[in-house]
Amino acid sequence: MKLLRVTGAALGWLTLATLWFWAWHLKDPHLRFMREAELALLLGLLVAGIALAWRFARGMARPVALGLALAAVLTALCNEAASRQHRANVQAMSGPAAQVLGAHFIVGYDDANDLRELARKGLIGGIFVTGRNVRGRTAEQLRGEIAGLQALRREAGLPPLIVATDQEGGAVSRLSPIVERQPALSTLLDADVPGNALSERARAYGAQQGRALAALGVTLNFSPVVDLRPSRAPGRWDFHTRIDERAISSDPALTTQVALAYAQGLESAGVRGTLKHFPGLAGVAEDTHHFAAELRTPVARLAARDWKPFQEVSTQSDAAIMLGHVILAELDAKYPVSFSRRIVQQVIRGEWGYQGLLVTDDLTMGAAYNHGLCDATVRALDAGVDLLLIAFDHDKYFDAMHCAQRAVQSGALSLPMQERRGAQRLQSFR
Incomplete structure (x- = not known):
């Protein structure tokens, strides 16, 4: 049972790290094939991660996991906003x-x-x-x-x-x-x-x-x-x-x-x-x-x-x-x-x-x-x-x-x- 908990915790932290890395590299060319659904999918997985962390994390692990997940959400939203702003700025250029x-x-x-x-x-x-x-x-x-x-x-x-x-x-x-x-x-x-x-x-x-x-x-x-x-x-x-x-x-x-x-x-x-x-x-x-x-x-x-x-x-x-x-x-x-x-x-x-x-x-x-x-x-x-x-x-x-x-x-x-x-x-x- 202990081994199962340790394995689950390790997989949870690995998943969270992967989602954070994904948020940092939102819209990477390697992920172009899923561009239309990328942000929604990432945010959905992060919300699920937050729920799981709240339910299963114990002690100091809970605020750390929640903090990382929320930081990933903010990172993804900021990257999306920057991308949209760049597009708008360029489309407004002329002369x-x-x-x-x-x-x-x-x-x-x-x-x-x-x-x-x-x-x-x-x-x-x-x-x-x-x-x-x-x-x-x-x-x-x-x-x-x-x-x-x-x-x-x-x-x-x-x-x-x-x-x-x-x-x-x-x-x-x-x-x-x-x-x-x-x-x-x-x-x-x-x-x-x-x-x-x-x-x-x-x-x-x-x-x-x-x-x-x-x-x-x-x-x-x-x-x-x-x-x-x-x-x-x-x-x-x-x-x-x-x-x-x-x-x-x-x-x-x-x-x-x-x-x-x-x-x-x-x-x-x-x-x-x-x-x-x-x-x-x-x-x-x-x-x-x-x-x-x-x-x-x-x-x-x-x-x-x-x-x-x-x-x-x-x-x-x-x-x-x-x-x-x-x-x-x-x-x-x-x-x-x-x-x-x-x-x-x-x-x-x-x-x-x-x-x-x-x-x-x-x-x-x-x-x-x-x-x-x-x-x-x-x-x-x-x-x-x-x-x-x-x-x-x-x-x-x-x-x-x-x-x-x-x-x-x-x-x-x-x-x-x-x-x-x-x-x-x-x-x-x-």
Whole structure:
């Protein structure tokens, strides 16, 4: 009987700690699937916990348990109130200053109607279309949806929205079946053909894909993957990155050849490619969708091998570069590459001289979000990153935009600097 009481008490304290942790992390992207019912469910469980604590707790355990439960209730309600306030503040924004900040955000969506006012007022710079936007729909419906948003921009006298997607081919083909599914780019290497023929095949592949994307209104494709193929098997907790399946080759020269021809094929159809994921994920075992990750490969080796496709393709095409959420401790031990001012300014903009578009990987991925979305947003903008992607949990756009606005008001971000950068590098989409 005593063992049963001890076990019950331990489970009770563990449950209470879990609920408190949940309240502190209310609306975490990992819980997006239950967003509509999340607060009600959490509060219901906390009320039940309070009742149980009142009924079964004894001595000092009762006030401690009740205090923790009530603190969790207040924490959840405060987080909900802050989220609603951020949304309201952003929706009330307008004018040139808001448009300068908004131009840096690409957001995903469930319902395009939720984006209409943001697009019309210039509070976003682009949209991200993916599997949830094509499921059960026709190409004509998606094309009309995108065209409707672009019409709002024209009527407001604003530049067109950047329309981005993730159509790599193979396992990552977000717009299929609306866009014909193509095999992974790496399959082009299966045929033993001369170098010129390989480039032609890759260029034709890109042109075919580009025409299909352009017909929908897509202007930026987050492809090709130019991370080198790792020699090791994927880690046990690698659920989504799976670079071994998505990389073109482990050979930098072959990767460069195929990626360049593919990017040029996309561009022939009016779609720009994106080289991802700098600084290269071949040496990363963790899945940045969920966990913090560190790249331990020496910078000298990265420069000699992994960075070659990024440098060479970017100098011969208009491809953007996507920044991954990995820490490259040799250059910046504190912040992921995606919002490291030192790496962006000293390496990419400085040593490389790259002046094209830089876009973050999705800031709602765990490796970035767990650093603090506000901090990641402000640091990425301050570092000179052009486009901030908030795709999976697009509600987080309101928190990020609110943070950017506060940073401008406090002087932590220079609005004139953001305006100059936008004019220089986003001009090609206007």
